[in-house]
Amino acid sequence: MDMTFTPAEQAFRREVQAFVAENLPAPIARKVADGVEMTRDDMSTWMQILAKQGWLATNWEQKDGGPGWSTAQKHIFEEECAAAGAPDIIPFGTRMVGPVLLAFGTPEQKAKYLPGIVSGEMLWCQGYSEPGAGSDLAQLQLSAKLDGDEYVVNGTKIWTTQAHMADMIFVLARTDNSGRKQDGVTCLLIDMKAPGVTVRPIITIDGRHRFNQEFFDDVRVPVADRVGEAGDGWRIAKYLLGHERSNAAGVAGAVRMLKKLRAIAKAERAEGETLMQDQDFRRTLADVETRLEVLRMTAMRNLARASADKPVGAEASVVKLGMAEIRKDISELSMQAGAYYANPFDPKAIREGWGNQQPIGADYIFKLAPDYFEMRARSIAGGSNEIQKNIIAKRTLGL
Amino acid sequence: MDFELSEDQVLLQESVTRFVADNYSFEQRRKLVDTDQGYSDKQWSQFAELGWLGMPFAEDVGGYGGTPVETMVVLEEFGKGLVAEPYISTIVLGGGALVHGGTAAQQQELIPQVAEGNLKLALGFAERQSRYNLADVQTKAEKSGVDYVLSGMKSVVFGAPTANKFIVSARTGGAARDEGGISLFLVDADASGVSVRGYPTVDGMRAGEVTLDGVKVGADALMGAEGEGFGALETTIDYAIAATAAEAVGAMSALNDMTLEYIKTREQFGQPIGKFQVLQHRMVDMFIAHEEAKSMAMMAAMRIDDEDPNERRKAASATKVQIAKSARFVGQQAIQLHGGIGMTDEYAAGHYFKRLTMIDRSYGDGDYHLARFGAVS
Numbered sequence A: 001m002d003m004t005f006t007p008a009e010q011a012f013r014r015e016v017q018a019f020v021a022e023n024l025p026a027p028i029a030r031k032v033a034d035g036v037e038m039t040r041d042d043m044s045t046w047m048q049i050l051a052k053q054g055w056l057a058t059n060w061e062q063k064d065g066g067p068g069w070s071t072a073q074k075h076i077f078e079e080e081c082a083a084a085g086a087p088d089i090i091p092f093g094t095r096m097v098g099p100v101l102l103a104f105g106t107p108e109q110k111a112k113y114l115p116g117i118v119s120g121e122m123l124w125c126q127g128y129s130e131p132g133a134g135s136d137l138a139q140l141q142l143s144a145k146l147d148g149d150e151y152v153v154n155g156t157k158i159w160t161t162q163a164h165m166a167d168m169i170f171v172l173a174r175t176d177n178s179g180r181k182q183d184g185v186t187c188l189l190i191d192m193k194a195p196g197v198t199v200r201p202i203i204t205i206d207g208r209h210r211f212n213q214e215f216f217d218d219v220r221v222p223v224a225d226r227v228g229e230a231g232d233g234w235r236i237a238k239y240l241l242g243h244e245r246s247n248a249a250g251v252a253g254a255v256r257m258l259k260k261l262r263a264i265a266k267a268e269r270a271e272g273e274t275l276m277q278d279q280d281f282r283r284t285l286a287d288v289e290t291r292l293e294v295l296r297m298t299a300m301r302n303l304a305r306a307s308a309d310k311p312v313g314a315e316a317s318v319v320k321l322g323m324a325e326i327r328k329d330i331s332e333l334s335m336q337a338g339a340y341y342a343n344p345f346d347p348k349a350i351r352e353g354w355g356n357q358q359p360i361g362a363d364y365i366f367k368l369a370p371d372y373f374e375m376r377a378r379s380i381a382g383g384s385n386e387i388q389k390n391i392i393a394k395r396t397l398g399l
Numbered sequence B: 001m002d003f004e005l006s007e008d009q010v011l012l013q014e015s016v017t018r019f020v021a022d023n024y025s026f027e028q029r030r031k032l033v034d035t036d037q038g039y040s041d042k043q044w045s046q047f048a049e050l051g052w053l054g055m056p057f058a059e060d061v062g063g064y065g066g067t068p069v070e071t072m073v074v075l076e077e078f079g080k081g082l083v084a085e086p087y088i089s090t091i092v093l094g095g096g097a098l099v100h101g102g103t104a105a106q107q108q109e110l111i112p113q114v115a116e117g118n119l120k121l122a123l124g125f126a127e128r129q130s131r132y133n134l135a136d137v138q139t140k141a142e143k144s145g146v147d148y149v150l151s152g153m154k155s156v157v158f159g160a161p162t163a164n165k166f167i168v169s170a171r172t173g174g175a176a177r178d179e180g181g182i183s184l185f186l187v188d189a190d191a192s193g194v195s196v197r198g199y200p201t202v203d204g205m206r207a208g209e210v211t212l213d214g215v216k217v218g219a220d221a222l223m224g225a226e227g228e229g230f231g232a233l234e235t236t237i238d239y240a241i242a243a244t245a246a247e248a249v250g251a252m253s254a255l256n257d258m259t260l261e262y263i264k265t266r267e268q269f270g271q272p273i274g275k276f277q278v279l280q281h282r283m284v285d286m287f288i289a290h291e292e293a294k295s296m297a298m299m300a301a302m303r304i305d306d307e308d309p310n311e312r313r314k315a316a317s318a319t320k321v322q323i324a325k326s327a328r329f330v331g332q333q334a335i336q337l338h339g340g341i342g343m344t345d346e347y348a349a350g351h352y353f354k355r356l357t358m359i360d361r362s363y364g365d366g367d368y369h370l371a372r373f374g375a376v377s
């Protein structure tokens, strides 16, 4: 057993570090550090910088326009990007639609959509959830009826992250109501500017605009934009779940949050000393730090399995569950560090930073409570903690 | 032993319940907290007419002689509707400081105005470096002839933007974090040298940073004896802990009701999600958390006026520790059990969660009060 990376992998790490240090625009890095809302421009700028280097579609083979990296390289890349404070890549294009098109798309679809995905110019969002279909996704009702060589789409999708910035949405729609629910689901690619698509922003409890509800009112979608056959939607969705994202970015993100928390604890005063000198605080911090070590090691074990082409199933859920909890806890501890200054709420500062305004309290404090509120979504989005546990219970433990 | 409310207390409870039902639907509250001021003057006058503003004060200064139990009754109902009027800042904090620290003359002059709804108070007790330690006061009050000159900054002063008068702690002697040498002063909001930077707080309430830049006040602004204000301040904050415990209990009860209703009606996998045992047990734990908090809010209401300061401190800190645990659990799980809709600003649950979270950020969090309880018991 050996938990070090090979010399080649270590050299690769240095290469990534150097690239990010040189190319990540300072204003974007500052926004990430301050937790200020990213605009579509910020996102595209960074994605296109990576794309030019050929490093955007990190999980793709070279023949498809990706770098053809090993699992370890992908892990290192995500770790270094997060550590350097690069914004998270919008996953919907390169990590979701892209792989789906590579596996199931027609040559025409590939030609039409893959270049925009690899270059980062075309932004996507994921339309799975509906008001009546969350954990029970198969219950989805967005209706797509065939009319000549077009589908006529009616209904709604909800909680769609970044739909307000996206050019395209890939949806799971219902084309058949007769048999098993899963068998009537079809995957469609819909232009967000198509007539009949409207987007309603939904503001979250932290005061930010992250997700939306979309209404589809007789939206006409060419059959050419159907992925796979009618009724293949569920199989495609499952294929994507099988291509579960690596946890590296999550672990590195938590490390970054922790680093920030330490800085806050060193700056905040308590009883004439720094908060960091407070015994109780240090114990709580140490507890979180040791838990993060556990997660990091568990993620490494998954990485080793994946590198050896062994299946990573419930093990990935173990890390997802742990990540959700630890990120929630770090954000809670950060808010606790702010004491009374967790109270002030300035939505404009949260979106745009303080600018020329004098901050209320220290400049890092004002968004600690909103971040804590936002983090609650970690155990809801992308399969809630309860659903993850149901899956482990059923698939792994045979209950 | 008698844990029942008296007849008068039941009547009081019914009238507050009715007020909240009529005026604090989620939509009504949302509109209200989105206004500049964040609360309604009309409702404040209504509180005065109903006798709620004078309730905790002695009859000889224009009050109704209520006990902390009456305060509990009012605030528990307020908590159910997340009432946004500055009741805690004016009545519990400002009024409390007058009661525990004010001279007879100050009480005679000011409490009737408070009870009539014509005077709003705010208590400035926290500072940038103080966290929850009430004795960590750097604001200075220097003698200048018979007057005092105040300089310093008070942090996150609840109710500051619309307060007519502030009561602030300032150091007239002693070293950093000494309890001795802290004095309480009354300061007019429009006095020269006072500036307020007001802002909304995450729970929709209002607070502000209050800067005192060479503010001159007369000797009659000093509350009680010079250098001996700490005891009154600490007592006032302990009363505020009892009062906000009741508010938190009310908020938890509303949030639990809402969540229970939701899991009974929200269907996934062909059945109400409340049929899943893991959610049933979670809901039971939330129910237990509320019951535990309620026990402690009642205990605080009955014990906070204990003559023995250590008994009072223990009552307040033990209560705050439990409120911290319960409020955190109920708030977090209410969001979890609601799923995506719980994360949205347009749904009520998040607003209760936020208020509960900020109650935990006020007057000392759970860790702070665990240590304080350990130190006095």
Ligand SMILES: Cc1cc2nc3c(=O)[nH]c(=O)nc-3n(C[C@H](O)[C@H](O)[C@H](O)COP(=O)(O)OP(=O)(O)OC[C@H]3O[C@@H](n4cnc5c(N)ncnc54)[C@H](O)[C@@H]3O)c2cc1C
Residues within 6 Å of the ligand: A125, A126, A127, A128, A129, A131, A133, A134, A135, A136, A158, A159, A160, A161, A162, A210, A211, A377, A380, A381, A382, A383, A384, A385, A386, A387, A390, B266, B268, B269, B273, B276, B278, B279, B336, B337, B338, B339, B340, B341, B343
């Ligand atoms: C921040 C955020 C971003 C999101 N982004 C997207 C996106 O881009 N695209 C998209 O399609 N969706 C997105 N979602 C939606 C997300 O996938 C759903 O919220 C999630 O699947 C849960 O569904 P629901 O909200 O309907 O909750 P419900 O499914 O109604 O769940 C409510 C509660 O019941 C529990 N529950 C449900 N079933 C069971 C069971 N069988 N056993 C035990 N407990 C159960 C859940 O765990 C939860 O606690 C996002 C959500 C959030 C919060």
Ligand SMILES: Cc1cc2nc3c(=O)[nH]c(=O)nc-3n(C[C@H](O)[C@H](O)[C@H](O)COP(=O)(O)OP(=O)(O)OC[C@H]3O[C@@H](n4cnc5c(N)ncnc54)[C@H](O)[C@@H]3O)c2cc1C
Residues within 6 Å of the ligand: B277
């Ligand atoms: C010290 C001791 C003294 C006792 N004294 C008496 C006595 O005086 N008289 C008497 O009649 N009996 C007595 N009992 C027996 C006791 O009542 C049973 O042990 C108890 O009812 C559990 O039954 P079981 O042991 O068959 O476990 P099971 O019922 O098989 O339970 C096993 C586990 O499954 C869980 N479980 C079972 N059903 C559910 C469900 N629907 N949902 C979720 N979890 C579930 C249980 O909580 C437990 O963790 C005693 C037991 C002990 C340990």
